[in-house]
Amino acid sequence: MSTSEVRQPVPPFTRETAILKVRLAEDGWNSRDAAKVALAYTPDTKWRNRAEFANSRAEAEAFLQRKWSKELDYRLIKELWAFTENRIAVRYAYEWHDDSSNWFRSYGNENWEFAENGLMANRFACINDLPIKESDRKFRWPLGRRPDDHPGLSDLGL
Numbered sequence: 001m002s003t004s005e006v007r008q009p010v011p012p013f014t015r016e017t018a019i020l021k022v023r024l025a026e027d028g029w030n031s032r033d034a035a036k037v038a039l040a041y042t043p044d045t046k047w048r049n050r051a052e053f054a055n056s057r058a059e060a061e062a063f064l065q066r067k068w069s070k071e072l073d074y075r076l077i078k079e080l081w082a083f084t085e086n087r088i089a090v091r092y093a094y095e096w097h098d099d100s101s102n103w104f105r106s107y108g109n110e111n112w113e114f115a116e117n118g119l120m121a122n123r124f125a126c127i128n129d130l131p132i133k134e135s136d137r138k139f140r141w142p143l144g145r146r147p148d149d150h151p152g153l154s155d156l157g158l
Contacts, residue, residue, distance in 0.1 A: 007118035010118035013088065042121045043056060049127070071098075074096045095137050
């Protein structure tokens with residue numbers, strides 16, 4: 001395994017490294033850079049996202065490109081739910097709007113399984129969309145990484 005194939009932190013996870021892994025995933029997804037985000041997954045990663053399945057890193061990247069072309073002004077917060085040696089469960093919420101300026105807050109849970117090199121091998125996601133008014137948005141930081149002082153999901157009562 002080459003150094004370029006390792007994505008820190010690697011399993012087995014501690015509470016601290018699991019929290020860091022979750023934040024790094026959140027930061028990556030908030031970049032909305034599908035090619036960069038896809039590098040966090042094994043070449044043969046398996047995904048279930050709603051009713052869509054991806055069976056490789058390339059399919060995951062294509063999925064992300066489609067996702068962020070329709071989920072505009074996307075902002076995400078993830079929170080650790082549970083972890084074991086090489087698995088992490090998260091809950092999350094993200095806000096976005098469509099091309100007709102209809103706003104949504106999407107709530108979900110993900111189960112992640114990691115290879116020994118720290119790349120995600122399996123990702124199973126369940127997501128629900130709630131239409132919201134623009135005035136009800138809670139995620140208002142500039143596009144990109146959530147600021148460190150921005151409240152998390154529990155702090156926001158979500």
